Amino acid sequence: MNRDTLTVFHELMKKGWIGRKENPLAWTAVQEDDVYSELVEMGKELDFDIYPAGNRLYLVPTMANDLFLKKNMDFRADIGSTDSKSEDLYLMNYLAVYILYSFFKGEGNTLQVQDFTLKDDVIRDFTDHCRTVTTEGPENVTGDEYSENMKKLAENWLGKLEGAQDSKKLNERYGILNKLLIKFRADDLFTEDGQQIRPTEKLQDLMPYVLRKERAVEVNRWLEGSSDAEDH
Amino acid sequence: MTKNEVSELLSGFEQRMKFFYIVNSLRVGSCPDEIAAKFQGPQGLDVLNNLSMMVVLFIEEKTLSEDERCTLSDVADFLQAADTLLPEEYQGFPPDRMAAFLVVNILQKSGKRILYPVYDSTAGAFRTGTLRLLNEEKGAYTLTDEVFDFLFRSKEIESELDYSVTRFKMQEYMKRRNFSEALGQSRDLVQQIRNMKRNLSDFLIRCRENIARISAEDYQGLIERYRNLMDDEYQELMELSATTDREIARFQEAIQEGADNQETQKNLQSVMEIHENLMTTINEQRSLINQKDLVSDEYDRILRDSFKVEDFERLNFEKDIMAPLRQLLDDRLGDAALTLLYPLETPVFQKLFNIESFYQPVDRLGEEEKQEGLNLEEGEDILAQDARRKNAAYLEIGRAFFSYAASHRSFSVSEFIGAQKMTDLLAWTDHQLLPNMLLSMYQYQKIDLKALRGRTDMLLTDPEGEFNLLWILSGIREVIPNDMNNIIFTGSDGTCRYTVGEGEESRTIELSDFLVEAEA
Numbered sequence: 001m002n003r004d005t006l007t008v009f010h011e012l013m014k015k016g017w018i019g020r021k022e023n024p025l026a027w028t029a030v031q032e033d034d035v036y037s038e039l040v041e042m043g044k045e046l047d048f049d050i051y052p053a054g055n056r057l058y059l060v061p062t063m064a065n066d067l068f069l070k071k072n073m074d075f076r077a078d079i080g081s082t083d084s085k086s087e088d089l090y091l092m093n094y095l096a097v098y099i100l101y102s103f104f105k106g107e108g109n110t111l112q113v114q115d116f117t118l119k120d121d122v123i124r125d126f127t128d129h130c131r132t133v134t135t136e137g138p139e140n141v142t143g144d145e146y147s148e149n150m151k152k153l154a155e156n157w158l159g160k161l162e163g164a165q166d167s168k169k170l171n172e173r174y175g176i177l178n179k180l181l182i183k184f185r186a187d188d189l190f191t192e193d194g195q196q197i198r199p200t201e202k203l204q205d206l207m208p209y210v211l212r213k214e215r216a217v218e219v220n221r222w223l224e225g226s227s228d229a230e231d232h
Numbered sequence: 233m234t235k236n237e238v239s240e241l242l243s244g245f246e247q248r249m250k251f252f253y254i255v256n257s258l259r260v261g262s263c264p265d266e267i268a269a270k271f272q273g274p275q276g277l278d279v280l281n282n283l284s285m286m287v288v289l290f291i292e293e294k295t296l297s298e299d300e301r302c303t304l305s306d307v308a309d310f311l312q313a314a315d316t317l318l319p320e321e322y323q324g325f326p327p328d329r330m331a332a333f334l335v336v337n338i339l340q341k342s343g344k345r346i347l348y349p350v351y352d353s354t355a356g357a358f359r360t361g362t363l364r365l366l367n368e369e370k371g372a373y374t375l376t377d378e379v380f381d382f383l384f385r386s387k388e389i390e391s392e393l394d395y396s397v398t399r400f401k402m403q404e405y406m407k408r409r410n411f412s413e414a415l416g417q418s419r420d421l422v423q424q425i426r427n428m429k430r431n432l433s434d435f436l437i438r439c440r441e442n443i444a445r446i447s448a449e450d451y452q453g454l455i456e457r458y459r460n461l462m463d464d465e466y467q468e469l470m471e472l473s474a475t476t477d478r479e480i481a482r483f484q485e486a487i488q489e490g491a492d493n494q495e496t497q498k499n500l501q502s503v504m505e506i507h508e509n510l511m512t513t514i515n516e517q518r519s520l521i522n523q524k525d526l527v528s529d530e531y532d533r534i535l536r537d538s539f540k541v542e543d544f545e546r547l548n549f550e551k552d553i554m555a556p557l558r559q560l561l562d563d564r565l566g567d568a569a570l571t572l573l574y575p576l577e578t579p580v581f582q583k584l585f586n587i588e589s590f591y592q593p594v595d596r597l598g599e600e601e602k603q604e605g606l607n608l609e610e611g612e613d614i615l616a617q618d619a620r621r622k623n624a625a626y627l628e629i630g631r632a633f634f635s636y637a638a639s640h641r642s643f644s645v646s647e648f649i650g651a652q653k654m655t656d657l658l659a660w661t662d663h664q665l666l667p668n669m670l671l672s673m674y675q676y677q678k679i680d681l682k683a684l685r686g687r688t689d690m691l692l693t694d695p696e697g698e699f700n701l702l703w704i705l706s707g708i709r710e711v712i713p714n715d716m717n718n719i720i721f722t723g724s725d726g727t728c729r730y731t732v733g734e735g736e737e738s739r740t741i742e743l744s745d746f747l748v749e750a751e752a
Contacts, residue, residue: 016578048579054440054534060575068579073569078613086566093568097557100573105549107347108360115364116343133558149565150558168616179613187578196343203576210575211546219547222571223556225564 004029005038012059020055053205072187078179087156104207116198130154242353249350254382258284270325279322287334301372307331339365377434380427395424411502418509425516432527439534458524469514476507622697625665630704635711637750646728646745658732672699679719718751
């Protein structure tokens with residue numbers, strides 16, 4: 001095995017990526033075809049992908065990976081409960097995905113539709129969204145069907161106080177948002193500048209990967225898994 | 233009309249639509265209540281449109297020189313100065329709030345990119361165009377290239393042609409010794425060369441955003457145009473610079489020989505500024521040439537890298553993810569973020585064997601080691617959990633202490649401690665909670681429970697793990713009998729000593745064996 005491959009791997013494991021400017025030696029090393037292909041081979045065995053994006057190269061764990069700790073997106077610790085059925089847990093999960101959706105829902109051939117948002121806007125948009133979910137009748141024109149979980153989640157949100165902007169309490173909307181932002185910050189996904197929330201370079205680089213067509217199989221299998229369970 | 237004739241008419245159409253959308257985006261459609269109160273009705277919105285455009289011009293002017301930054305407070309200062317130009321009924325609105333509204337909400341569209349459908353004449357089909365009015369870096373704003381173009385109204389006239397024309401005009405004015413006009417032209421020249429530089433940087437930004445949309449012809453064209461232009465202009469500018477040097481010398485001579493009047497002074501000033509602007513232009517031109525080379529390299533690299541990026545086809549966030557999420561019936565929602573977003577997590581090896589175990593302080597308790605897999609992410613959740621544990625411990629200690637006080641109206645600390653269970657003492661001695669609490673209470677000398685009773689009905693925020701007597705008392709109201717109104721602490725010479733833990737982990741705590749009296 002090429003020694004350089006291991007050097008690059010070592011560097012990659014420090015932050016999850018290497019950059020042209022930040023890690024010039026590793027970057028040059030990985031331009032070599034044999035180093036790059038060895039890294040890809042390692043990935044197959046250790047369950048990660050190598051993903052190049054502009055000025056950086058990312059090491060991304062695959063779904064099967066059991067080697068790396070993947071805890072940040074598990075919000076059970078934050079709500080202080082291991083109860084999978086907790087409504088706050090559903091809420092945090094849905095809101096996390098919703099925030100990413102609001103930035104990367106894509107329009108035409110542009111994936112990112114906003115450069116930043118304000119905390120107030122997130123709260124307001126999500127509240128409107130939850131109102132739509134809980135309103136029966138002609139206003140709800142999307143024709144979406146909402147599961148009971150979704151309705152309860154929306155009611156949970158609507159029932160919460162707004163709270164102070166720096167709140168960290170789970171029974172307040174700003175509290176939930178702030179907790180999520182702490183998680184996002186820990187994974188270098190968003191930065192906060194006063195009221196403004198901005199995606200990082202890492203998030204902008206990786207979203208195309210997260211949403212690539214090949215993931216459809218994986219995502220659908222997970223989504224459909226539930227309807228199998230409910231057929232009894 | 234034939235299809236060909238239509239195509240010809242619409243050649244370059246997307247550029248016109250871009251201007252259309254720039255104007256559209258500068259318009260103030262709605263505003264927050266506090267602004268609407270001052271700027272009422274459609275008339276008020278029109279006045280705001282004027283302000284919006286003024287701010288754009290201000291940002292352009294402010295960022296004219298290289299090291300000038302334009303921040304929100306600069307815009308606020310400008311609006312303060314411009315306030316007197318408004319009709320009287322619109323004057324006086326706080327400039328910093330107006331600046332924030334105009335810059336962030338209107339010009340930056342609160343962060344949302346401006347996307348619009350546009351007929352692209354080169355592709356012969358409709359596509360989605362994207363537009364941004366401002367660039368922001370660390371609180372400093374600059375106009376995007378599109379807005380610059382728009383300000384120069386340069387759809388037909390390429391900006392580099394403008395540049396030569398400006399330089400030519402300046403030469404002519406200098407020949408005719410019309411220095412005030414030449415001065416104006418020299419200022420334009422500086423602005424245009426800077427515009428060209430921004431043009432180049434903007435091109436790079438667009439490459440990085442989506443290389444697929446930049447054709448090789450775009451790139452070639454850009455580079456070629458600049459290369460030719462710079463070579464030609466350089467000579468001319470050097471000659472012009474020599475001319476201004478001569479003029480300056482002539483004026484200075486004339487002044488020395490006594491022809492010192494207002495006119496001469498003014499001309500001298502003009503020529504000196506022209507000279508400065510020329511020098512700036514020449515320097516900028518040099519750096520533009522360098523930048524052009526850099527752009528070439530970058531473009532090559534971006535193009536090469538883009539071939540490594542995977543297929544750009546992607547999932548539809550709304551249809552493939554959000555809608556199904558909303559229909560999930562079981563508790564999978566609790567894992568949604570983890571399942572969908574795990575590629576975004578930073579890979580970290582699980583540290584299964586923590587070398588810190590060897591060096592832990594002796595009073596580390598078993599309770600903490602029971603966590604499965606150590607979470608190394610320094611999250612707020614660790615601090616919050618810590619705080620919660622400490623709060624809970626303080627409540628327990630409080631409960632034990634005050635119920636003991638209720639049943640044994642007079643006692644010493646060692647008696648109280650002797651009456652507690654070993655397991656409790658062990659738990660409470662972690663982080664010195666028990667000794668700290670006892671000593672903190674002792675320092676009160678007297679606790680007036682009757683007075684505090686009245687206050688314990690207030691809603692109190694949970695402490696962050698520190699000792700807060702009022703909060704504790706409000707949490708243990710039930711153990712405090714109504715006939716216990718005062719707790720009095722008196723010091724004594726004795727020492728209270730107790731030991732918790734076993735073997736190597738044992739700890740001995742010593743404190744003054746003070747006396748406690750619970751009075752009616």
